[in-house]
Amino acid sequence: MLKRDPQQPWHPSYWLAALGAGGLSVSFFMYLMWMIPHGDFPMPTWEHLAAALQGSIALPTGVRPLAFLATTLMVLLALLHFTLVIWNLREQSAARKSENYATNWLDSPNEVQLMTQPLTFAMTVNVCFALGALLVPGLWSVVEYLFPLALLAFAGIGVWALRIYGRYISRILVSGGYRSDEHNHLSPLIAVFTFAMLSVGFAAPAAMSNTQALSVVASTLSILFLMVALVTGLLVLISGLQAMMQHGLQPQATPSVWMLVPIMTLLGIEWVRLQHGLDLHFATPIVPSKIFVMLTGIFMLQLGIMLLGYRIMQLNGYLAAHFKGDQRNPISFGLICPGVAVFVMGMFWWHLVWVESGIVSAFSPVYWLAIGILATVQFYTLMALLRLSARLLRYKPVVIASMQ
Numbered sequence: 001m002l003k004r005d006p007q008q009p010w011h012p013s014y015w016l017a018a019l020g021a022g023g024l025s026v027s028f029f030m031y032l033m034w035m036i037p038h039g040d041f042p043m044p045t046w047e048h049l050a051a052a053l054q055g056s057i058a059l060p061t062g063v064r065p066l067a068f069l070a071t072t073l074m075v076l077l078a079l080l081h082f083t084l085v086i087w088n089l090r091e092q093s094a095a096r097k098s099e100n101y102a103t104n105w106l107d108s109p110n111e112v113q114l115m116t117q118p119l120t121f122a123m124t125v126n127v128c129f130a131l132g133a134l135l136v137p138g139l140w141s142v143v144e145y146l147f148p149l150a151l152l153a154f155a156g157i158g159v160w161a162l163r164i165y166g167r168y169i170s171r172i173l174v175s176g177g178y179r180s181d182e183h184n185h186l187s188p189l190i191a192v193f194t195f196a197m198l199s200v201g202f203a204a205p206a207a208m209s210n211t212q213a214l215s216v217v218a219s220t221l222s223i224l225f226l227m228v229a230l231v232t233g234l235l236v237l238i239s240g241l242q243a244m245m246q247h248g249l250q251p252q253a254t255p256s257v258w259m260l261v262p263i264m265t266l267l268g269i270e271w272v273r274l275q276h277g278l279d280l281h282f283a284t285p286i287v288p289s290k291i292f293v294m295l296t297g298i299f300m301l302q303l304g305i306m307l308l309g310y311r312i313m314q315l316n317g318y319l320a321a322h323f324k325g326d327q328r329n330p331i332s333f334g335l336i337c338p339g340v341a342v343f344v345m346g347m348f349w350w351h352l353v354w355v356e357s358g359i360v361s362a363f364s365p366v367y368w369l370a371i372g373i374l375a376t377v378q379f380y381t382l383m384a385l386l387r388l389s390a391r392l393l394r395y396k397p398v399v400i401a402s403m404q
Contacts, residue, residue, distance in 0.1 A: 002087045003395045005328065010095040012105070013330040015116035017393065018084035020336030020385050022123040023262075025077035027340050027378055029130045030347040031070040034355075035063050042208045042276070045133050045140045060363040071134065078127050085124060087393075092117070109178050111168040112188045118161040119194040122201055125153050129204070147205040147214055151221070154201045158225060161194050165232075180243035185253030186260070188236045193259060193337075195229035196266040203273035212281045219277055222270060229267065233260075254318040255334030257309040261302045262341035268298040269348065292353050299349045302342055309338075323384070328391050335388070339381030346374045 004010070036052045036059075038044040051057045052067050059067075095101055105111055129150065132139050139146075168191075172178050202222035209215045240256075249257065271294060278284040313319045321327040322335075350370050354360040360367055 002083070002393045004091070004330075004393060005395045008328070008330075009098075009100075009104075010091045011330045012092075012113040012116045013333055014091065014392075015088050015120045016330070016333035016336065017385070017389060018081055018088055019116070019120045019123050020333055020340065020381075021077050021084055022081035022120070022127045023337055023340035023344075024378075024382055024385060025074050025081055025127055026123075026130055027343050027381075028070040028074040028077065029134070030344060031066055032074075032134070034347060034351045035059075036067060041140065043130075043133060046135060046137045047140075049134050050137075062368075063363070075131070075135075078131055081124070081127055085120060088117075088120075107171075109168075109172065109183065111171075112165065112191055114164050114168075115161060115191045115194045118157050118164065119190065119197055121160075122154065122157050122194065122197040125150065125157070125201060126197075126204075144209060144211060144214075147209045147211075147218070150205055151202065151214075151218055154198055155221065158198045158221070161191075161198065162228075165191050165194075178239075180239070181247050183240065184243040184247040185250045186236065186240045186244075186256035187253045187331075188240065189233065189256060189259040189263065192229050192233040192236060193263050193266075195225045195232060196263045196270070199223075199225035199229060200266045200270040200273070203270040203277075207273035207276040207280075210280075215277050215281050219274060222274065226267065226270060229263070233263065249312065249316070251316050251318065252329060252331060254309075254313055254316060255331060255338075257312055258306065258338035259334065260305055261338040264298050264302055265341035265345040268295060268345055272348065272352070288357060292357075295345070295349045295353055299345050302345060306338065306342060322391075323387055330392055332388055333385075333392075336381060336385050339377055339384065343374050343378040343381065346370075346377070350374070 004014070032044050032049065036044045036048050037057060038048045041048070049067070049071065052059060052064060053071075055064070105114055132146075133143075199222050202218050202225065204218075206215050206218035206222055209218065272291070275284075275286050275291070279286050317325075319335075322329065322332040350360075354370075355362050355367065360370075
């Protein structure tokens, strides 16, 4: 049973636990995406997975058990994601009834943290799409009818997100109240994260739909949220970095230094998907050299940000305090998505740049070495989610036995 410390009020960052579980679920889909043959289909479906698990097709040594393990963990983490979404809905509903909810979250600069909710629901749509394709027989035969529904779902979430952020930023611009000494961190990047998630969500039908009009509409909406994400990100980085340079990083918001990493993964995948859409509907061939430059640039920058952030966390003791010490703060769930993002972008970079170009042979020793390194990142990220969930969502009151 999930239960937080009643002495600690509900915080929007609890949504990041659900987000992390959903992201990890999709991350295990990456093994199936790149290792299970799926012919001309843009992604593996139930038919491809069933053929692989039943032994109907020949697979390299180790791929079949890995596919079974990845599918199992994907489903289990998806169930955890849905459980945490329901739990957060109940907790936030109860929190809205408190007297200080409006003061803390609706009438303060902290309002931007409410973007975690549409962000998580956008992830929910992605999780449902991946699960449906893999676990529902014949679903891909009607996928062209499902793409408009996906567009409507993302559009609804997009309007919701724009309303939250529009209310927040317009109130700040009109009334002020934004003090640099209180915002010496990058937590407002959560809005950019949300817009990037919506952008990559719209890019899926853009890349996979065979209907040109639908693909163009999806591409347009994807580019819209890409532009919103880039402009918002620029504003947040300028103000946040300036405040951090002046006042130092606020220790409680330390995970925000890694938030650029998942944003970059989402926008990188969005770019790749748009290339596929352009190739399919506008006869614009995908240029491998462009894929190499873009994905390598993104992945190298991500690694640099992760190393810088890790050094910062060593200096201020954040990791030790929140994984082993007495600190229990839901903001620490912000550590999960960067690990997921490094793994996912690493899989894209490794397969699109190295394997598909023929530089590295699929399933060779060198191939498995890189997969092992990425899987290590994924494993530690999963352990981090479980550890933080145990510390923050499995509260057990201390009962002092009577001396009588």
